[in-house]
Amino acid sequence: MKLIVAIIRPDKLSDVLEALFRAEVRGLTVSRVQGHGGELEPVQTYRGTTVKMELQEKVRLEIGVSEPFVQPTVQAILRSAATGSVGDGKIFVLSVDSVYRIRTGEANEAAVTPLPNPEAIEVAD
Amino acid sequence: MSAGIGLIATADFVMNLLVQAPELNPADTVWVLVSTALVLLMTPALGFFYGGLVRSKNVLNTMMMSVASIAIVGLTWSLLGYSLAFSPGSDFIGSLDHALLRGVGTETGRWGAFPHVLYMAYQGTFAIIAAALISGAVVERMRFGAYLAFIALWSLVVYAPVAHWVWGNGWIAQLGAIDFAGGTVVHITAGLAAVVSAIVVGRRGDYGRHAVLPHNVPYVLLGAALLWFGWFGFNGGSALAANATAAVAVVNTLLAPAASVLIWLFLDLRRTGKATAVGVATAAVVGLVAVTPAAGFIAPLHAIVLGGIAAVPSYFALQIRSRTRLDDSLDVFAAHGVGGIVGALLTGVFASTAWGSPHAGLIGGNAALLLRQTIALLAAGAYSALATYVLLKLINLVLPLRRTGDQERQGLDVIQHGEEAYSHGDGALLVMEDRRKRGRAAGGES
Numbered sequence: 313m314k315l316i317v318a319i320i321r322p323d324k325l326s327d328v329l330e331a332l333f334r335a336e337v338r339g340l341t342v343s344r345v346q347g348h349g350g351e352l353e354p355v356q357t358y359r360g361t362t363v364k365m366e367l368q369e370k371v372r373l374e375i376g377v378s379e380p381f382v383q384p385t386v387q388a389i390l391r392s393a394a395t396g397s398v399g400d401g402k403i404f405v406l407s408v409d410s411v412y413r414i415r416t417g418e419a420n421e422a423a424v425t426p427l428p429n430p431e432a433i434e435v436a437d
Numbered sequence: 438m439s440a441g442i443g444l445i446a447t448a449d450f451v452m453n454l455l456v457q458a459p460e461l462n463p464a465d466t467v468w469v470l471v472s473t474a475l476v477l478l479m480t481p482a483l484g485f486f487y488g489g490l491v492r493s494k495n496v497l498n499t500m501m502m503s504v505a506s507i508a509i510v511g512l513t514w515s516l517l518g519y520s521l522a523f524s525p526g527s528d529f530i531g532s533l534d535h536a537l538l539r540g541v542g543t544e545t546g547r548w549g550a551f552p553h554v555l556y557m558a559y560q561g562t563f564a565i566i567a568a569a570l571i572s573g574a575v576v577e578r579m580r581f582g583a584y585l586a587f588i589a590l591w592s593l594v595v596y597a598p599v600a601h602w603v604w605g606n607g608w609i610a611q612l613g614a615i616d617f618a619g620g621t622v623v624h625i626t627a628g629l630a631a632v633v634s635a636i637v638v639g640r641r642g643d644y645g646r647h648a649v650l651p652h653n654v655p656y657v658l659l660g661a662a663l664l665w666f667g668w669f670g671f672n673g674g675s676a677l678a679a680n681a682t683a684a685v686a687v688v689n690t691l692l693a694p695a696a697s698v699l700i701w702l703f704l705d706l707r708r709t710g711k712a713t714a715v716g717v718a719t720a721a722v723v724g725l726v727a728v729t730p731a732a733g734f735i736a737p738l739h740a741i742v743l744g745g746i747a748a749v750p751s752y753f754a755l756q757i758r759s760r761t762r763l764d765d766s767l768d769v770f771a772a773h774g775v776g777g778i779v780g781a782l783l784t785g786v787f788a789s790t791a792w793g794s795p796h797a798g799l800i801g802g803n804a805a806l807l808l809r810q811t812i813a814l815l816a817a818g819a820y821s822a823l824a825t826y827v828l829l830k831l832i833n834l835v836l837p838l839r840r841t842g843d844q845e846r847q848g849l850d851v852i853q854h855g856e857e858a859y860s861h862g863d864g865a866l867l868v869m870e871d872r873r874k875r876g877r878a879a880g881g882e883s
Contacts, residue, residue: 323494323846326647346863355868356855367864395843 313408313424314382318373319347319401320393325371331392332375335384338426341374351399368399376411376424462550464679469551469559472674476562479667480507480569486660486718487573490767493652494848495577496858502572502584509585510568510592514561521597523548523560528608530598549677559674560600567623568592571825573767574631575638577649578845581853583836587828591630595824599626599817613796613806614813615788617686618675620730620780625814626821628774631765633825638838640764642845649766654714661718665694668725672732682793686732690725693744697724700748708756719772723751726776731784734794739787747779778814785810 320328325342332340346367353364377385386403394400413423484503488496510518520535535541541553548556568588575584602609603616616622643649651657672690676683701720702712727747728740735743754771765771785807788798797803829838839845844852851857 321846323848326643330647348864353866354851354855356851356857356860356865358856362868363865364868365864366866395846397843 313379313411313420314377315406315408316373316375316377316382316385316389317404317406318375318389318393319345319349319370319403320373320389321395321399321401322369322371324393324395324400327392328373328389331388332385335388337375337377337381337385337388339376339424343372343374345370345372349399349401351397370401376408378421378424458545459550461545461552462678465549465677466551466555468679468683469549469555469674469677472670473555473559473562475667475670476559476566476674477507477667479664479671480504480562480566482660482663482667483566483569484660485656486664486722487576487767489653489656489658489660490573490651490715491576492649492848493858494850496652496656496850497856498581498849498853499572499576501581501854502576502579503569505581505585506565506569506572506588509589510565511561513589513592514564514597515557518564518593518597519557519560521593522600523557523605525606526601528611529602530607531601531605551677556677563619563623563671564592564596564600567596567619567627570624570627570769570773571630571634573769574635574765575839576766577849578641578839578841579634579638580837580840581849583832583838586832586836587634590828590832591825594828595626595630595821596622599820602817603813609813609816612809612812614809615734615784615794615796615806616730616781616813617733617784618672618729620726620777620784621814621817624726624729624773624777625781625818628770628772628777629818629822630825631769632763632774633822634829635763635765637826637829637833640762641766642841644764644766645762651715657715657718661721665690665721665725668729672729676733682733685737685792688737689728689732689735689740692737693728693731693740693747694721694724696741696744697721697727697748700745701752704748704752719751719755719768720748723747723772723776726773727780727783729777730780731787734784734789734792735787735798736789736792739789739800743780743783743787746783747776750779751775774818778818781810781814782807 318328322344347370348367349370351368353366356363356365373389375385382405386405389403410420411423412419480503481500484500487503488500491499515538517536519538519541520533521531524531524534526532538554538557541557543552543554545551546553568591571588571591572584600622601607603614603622604610609621614621641649668690669687673683673687676686698717698720701716701723705712705716724744724747727743731740731743751771754775755768758765758768758771784798786799788794788796788806789801790797796806798806832838840849840852
């Protein structure tokens with residue numbers, strides 16, 4: 313089991329979610345965060361105040377996966393989140409001691425294996 | 438010079454005074470003054486309506502596209518457009534008699550019992566919003582500079598001539614087609630310009646791949662409400678007097694959109710089982726557009742029918758458009774183009790001489806008006822589409838029309854204006870060099 317933490321550009325979130333969906337990775341947490349990845353700081357001006365934005369809007373994904381899903385998940389994010397410019401983000405793969413599914417009390421591998429979802433809605437290509 | 442000619446000249450002067458220059462009427466003047474302010478408010482209102490419908494990274498750029506029209510078209514109109522539209526000229530375009538506001542003073546005249554300069558400004562507020570309406574078709578990708586160049590030229594090349602055709606005693610006026618407050622002049626021209634702009638500028642990079650949702654629905658409702666408020670000046674003020682026609686126009690401006698909203702709610706409920714807020718806002722605008730050409734010409738009961746009917750074609754035009762590759766992003770054509778066409782045709786149906794129309798419509802036994810309305814709307818729409826295409830292609834030779842790739846993805850607020858709508862200021866470092874430089878320049882201590 314691994315916890316994959318990815319920091320990506322907010323405007324690539326839709327692409328990444330689509331790629332993860334196609335890789336059959338389900339179950340993730342998304343947060344809006346701020347950070348700095350070494351990119352040029354954009355300059356903004358509000359009336360007499362000129363500022364350099366040190367912190368950029370980013371999105372953090374947290375995905376708990378079983379071993380066979382680690383590489384597909386990482387590859388999906390690498391493919392879909394890249395623009396080629398500085399500031400595309402990072403992927404961290406962390407080891408996890410244990411995982412529990414709150415609803416059923418299942419532990420570890422069973423807890424990160426998604427159940428088939430009969431109500432899944434198809435998305436357009 | 439003989440005494441005879443002198444006498445004739447004097448008689449002519451007196452006739453002019455009697456026929457063309459009524460005594461200034463304070464009530465009329467006040468109503469047109471107020472209406473000018475009301476119509477001007479519609480343009481920032483449109484900014485809120487459009488701004489709420491786009492993503493948060495583009496809201497400032499979208500609102501700027503509306504607000505900037507006040508500066509750009511406000512000036513092109515005053516300096517040249519008004520003359521091309523309203524000074525006596527040919528059947529197709531006015532002369533340069535009033536260019537640079539020459540001869541536009543405090544005199545009253547054929548426009549009504551209020552100052553000429555006020556008439557110029559009142560008409561200017563129409564030109565401003567007509568140009569701003571087009572922006573809804575090209576939001577989230579068009580370059581700001583190219584957009585400004587486009588609306589400046591469009592206001593002179595498209596709006597002013599069509600205003601002359603319809604309101605400046607041009608060929609459509611002589612044909613006998615009627616347009617009370619600009620259904621054809623404002624909404625059909627803008628609606629067709631929108632379709633062409635969406636095609637020439639091209640669709641957004643992620644159009645059709647990712648869902649693009651309105652980022653602030655309350656803004657959409659706020660914008661629609663302020664548009665409706667301002668529209669009382671748009672339609673009511675078009676009577677150009679504080680009289681019964683103004684009252685009819687204002688009442689019809691209340692009733693027609695109310696009926697559109699009701700029908701839209703039913704259509705929404707039938708299709709999805711939910712009555713939507715964005716739907717209500719859209720329906721109000723559609724009803725307002727549709728009643729515009731008819732406002733001072735039809736009975737209030739017919740305005741209700743007109744508003745109700747008008748909701749249907751726009752509703753389905755919007756559904757169909759969103760399944761095509763045409764990225765008329767905020768459905769300017771479905772609302773203003775289709776709404777304007779339906780309104781112009783229904784004006785030909787419901788126009789009533791008892792309610793202020795110069796010609797009876799189909800229900801008054803006059804089918805000819807409907808035909809003349811059709812000719813007028815086809816001509817105005819076709820001309821606007823063609824001229825918009827040529828203008829955009831010409832501008833593209835000098836200024837690239839759009840942002841693409843990374844810039845489009847990051848959003849035009851930061852790329853184009855260097856600002857964010859919802860910045861919380863965290864991590865913003867003051868740029869000190871800049872500050873010191875300015876302090877020195879101003880002679881102050883830094």
